[in-house]
Amino acid sequence: MKQKLNKIKQLLAVAIIVVSVSLAAIIALKLRGGHGPEAMLAELPKNIDISLHDIHYTETKDGIKQWDLVAKQADYDRNGNATNLKSIRMILFGGQKNDDITLTADRALYNNTTKDIKLTGHVLARSTGGMRFTTGRADYLAAHSMVSTDDHVLLVDGRLTVEGVGMELLLKAKTAKVLNKVTATVMPEER
Numbered sequence: 252m253k254q255k256l257n258k259i260k261q262l263l264a265v266a267i268i269v270v271s272v273s274l275a276a277i278i279a280l281k282l283r284g285g286h287g288p289e290a291m292l293a294e295l296p297k298n299i300d301i302s303l304h305d306i307h308y309t310e311t312k313d314g315i316k317q318w319d320l321v322a323k324q325a326d327y328d329r330n331g332n333a334t335n336l337k338s339i340r341m342i343l344f345g346g347q348k349n350d351d352i353t354l355t356a357d358r359a360l361y362n363n364t365t366k367d368i369k370l371t372g373h374v375l376a377r378s379t380g381g382m383r384f385t386t387g388r389a390d391y392l393a394a395h396s397m398v399s400t401d402d403h404v405l406l407v408d409g410r411l412t413v414e415g416v417g418m419e420l421l422l423k424a425k426t427a428k429v430l431n432k433v434t435a436t437v438m439p440e441e442r
Contacts, residue, residue: 291308301327304433310366310393317393320368322359334361341368341391343398343422350425351379354391354398374400376420382408382427384418397420404429410438 258359269324310317323342336359343352357372368391376398377383384406398420406413406427417430 285411299371301325303327316344318323318363318391327363332363334362334363335359339370342368343391343396345378345425350422352382352398352420353377354389354423356389368393382406384420384427386418389418410440412436412438 304323306320306322306325308320310320319342320336322336324336326335329423330333337357339354339356339359340421341359342356345351353372354376355376356370359371360369361367361384365411369388370391371388373381374386374389376385376389384404386400386404387402388400388404391397392399399418401417403416404414404418406418406429409429413429413433413435415431415433418427419430420427
């Protein structure tokens with residue numbers, strides 16, 4: 252029995268040594284291949300103070316969620332007082348069940364002081380009530396609880412489709428206004 256326990260201990264010791272050597276070899280190869288901390292820092296632009304991946308940020312006011320923001324990458328620039336975001340999803344809470352709006356975009360610039368957000372690249376918004384719009388760029392103005400754009404916009408809400416240039420979406424008033432070159436189509440009810 253004692254010999255069997257010694258043999259098991261020896262096998263475990265050999266296994267631990269093999270795993271340790273393997274891990275050391277993998278780490279050495281990664282560092283040698285340019286994937287070490289110095290190589291990762293060299294890839295960051297000079298004006299970036301902090302770079303984070305897979306972030307989730309929630310803005311609250313008086314204990315109530317105002318919005319949630321999820322991004323694949325966030326690069327904080329202290330001097331510019333801004334954070335560059337990539338591949339973002341932002342949920343603006345409307346306060347009632349069918350009032351939430353989800354915005355997605357390729358990139359965004361978050362102003363750390365005003366909390367305004369400039370979204371660019373394939374901006375898509377969807378409300379839980381069924382409204383949606385698409386545009387190339389849009390701004391979330393925190394002080395006004397408003398999403399606005401001066402770009403071409405296509406807004407669809409049920410049977411109504413509105414297309415134009417420029418839009419203001421007031422979140423608290425729950426109103427959307429397309430500003431210029433407006434065309435609207437109302438589809439007939441299905442029978």
